[in-house]
Amino acid sequence: MSNKIDIDWENLGFSYIKTDLRYVSVWKDGKWDDGVLTEDNLLHISEASTALHYGQQCFEGLKAYRRKDGIVQLFRPDQNANRMNNSCKRLLMPEIPVEKFIDACKQVVKANDHFVPPYGTGATLYLRPFVIGVGDNIGVKPAPEYIFCVFCVPVGPYFKGGMKPVNFTIADYDRAAPHGTGAQKVGGNYAASLYPHELAVKRGFADCIYLDPATHSKIEEVGAANFFGITHNNEFITPNSPSILPSITKYSLLYLAKEYLKLDVYERDVLIDNIDEFKEAGACGTAAVITPIGGIEYKEKLHVFHSETEVGPITKKLYDTLYGIQLGDVEAPQGWIVEV
Numbered sequence: 001m002s003n004k005i006d007i008d009w010e011n012l013g014f015s016y017i018k019t020d021l022r023y024v025s026v027w028k029d030g031k032w033d034d035g036v037l038t039e040d041n042l043l044h045i046s047e048a049s050t051a052l053h054y055g056q057q058c059f060e061g062l063k064a065y066r067r068k069d070g071i072v073q074l075f076r077p078d079q080n081a082n083r084m085n086n087s088c089k090r091l092l093m094p095e096i097p098v099e100k101f102i103d104a105c106k107q108v109v110k111a112n113d114h115f116v117p118p119y120g121t122g123a124t125l126y127l128r129p130f131v132i133g134v135g136d137n138i139g140v141k142p143a144p145e146y147i148f149c150v151f152c153v154p155v156g157p158y159f160k161g162g163m164k165p166v167n168f169t170i171a172d173y174d175r176a177a178p179h180g181t182g183a184q185k186v187g188g189n190y191a192a193s194l195y196p197h198e199l200a201v202k203r204g205f206a207d208c209i210y211l212d213p214a215t216h217s218k219i220e221e222v223g224a225a226n227f228f229g230i231t232h233n234n235e236f237i238t239p240n241s242p243s244i245l246p247s248i249t250k251y252s253l254l255y256l257a258k259e260y261l262k263l264d265v266y267e268r269d270v271l272i273d274n275i276d277e278f279k280e281a282g283a284c285g286t287a288a289v290i291t292p293i294g295g296i297e298y299k300e301k302l303h304v305f306h307s308e309t310e311v312g313p314i315t316k317k318l319y320d321t322l323y324g325i326q327l328g329d330v331e332a333p334q335g336w337i338v339e340v
């Protein structure tokens with residue numbers, strides 16, 4: 001185990017690094033065991049595991065932040081626990097008690113304390129909880145056993161040298177079906193998104209925007225992030241649909257837009273043909289907090305919002321407020337912060 005590490009925090013990317021310890025718990029004979037921390041980063045599972053063949057698996061993503069006073073905190077981990085349980089229910093996997101989920105995250109952060117980046121570097125510790133169906137099985141049915149694991153990786157600031165808007169195009173493909181698993185954080189949705197993502201990147205865009213799979217007339221997701229827009233009347237708008245993954249960042253921004261910025265907020269349809277109703281737009285998720293959207297290419301035309309190079313003022317204010325809360329610099333609403 002390394003006690004001294006030499007990491008260039010400011011220049012970290014988003015790549016796998018083997019940290020010291022990860023948490024592993026096994027579900028067998030109808031119950032979860034207590035879980036252990038282990039140095040072993042390899043899983044030894046049956047070749048017939050449902051996770052490998054039928055996509056019976058789900059995951060989460062959250063971060064630990066080191067505050068100015070050195071204390072490390074998690075941002076709304078109960079929300080990740082609830083969302084993971086929703087994914088588990090949909091795929092007939094056993095749920096994880098919320099307390100067990102939060103305790104596992106805390107154990108992993110504590111055990112890898114020297115991998116938690118210092119305050120002020122822009123780097124954070126990314127936590128990846130996941131549940132997989134394992135054990136001997138060949139028919140299409142739920143697995144006989146499950147593994148719940150949490151590992152962590154230090155990750156760099158998403159935007160090196162400050163936030164910058166990027167452009168998106170509209171995907172020709174769907175990431176989820178109207179009544180499929182779009183609202184659950186399951187690997188299958190991501191497998192389906194790899195190809196459209198690559199097509200968008202090859203054409204010079206950051207990623208693609210997915211429209212609603214039933215009518216292809218409404219914005220749903222921006223790559224693997226949620227969409228929000230600020231109208232010319234200063235309303236915060238975010239799409240409402242059963243096939244959108246409910247982003248914790250998005251719901252946090254919606255709350256802050258209303259309570260801290262005093263904007264009117266609405267979850268409603270966002271018609272791609274009415275995209276010019278917005279003066280600012282962004283993609284939101286744990287990785288970047290907010291990625292400002294410069295423009296969206298639709299029907300061979302680039303619709304630019306605030307600017308292709310500058311971040312809009314409301315987007316900037318939302319970002320500063322939420323990131324300030326995550327870092328412990330801005331007072332958080334009740335229950336949002338869990339100290340490790």
Ligand SMILES: *Cc1c(COP(=O)(O)O)cnc(C)c1O
Pocket residue numbers: 061185221223224225226245246247248249250284285286287
């Ligand atoms: C994880 C995820 C998000 C972002 O959710 P956060 O809880 O804000 O990190 C958005 N869209 C998709 C498809 C996702 O998988």
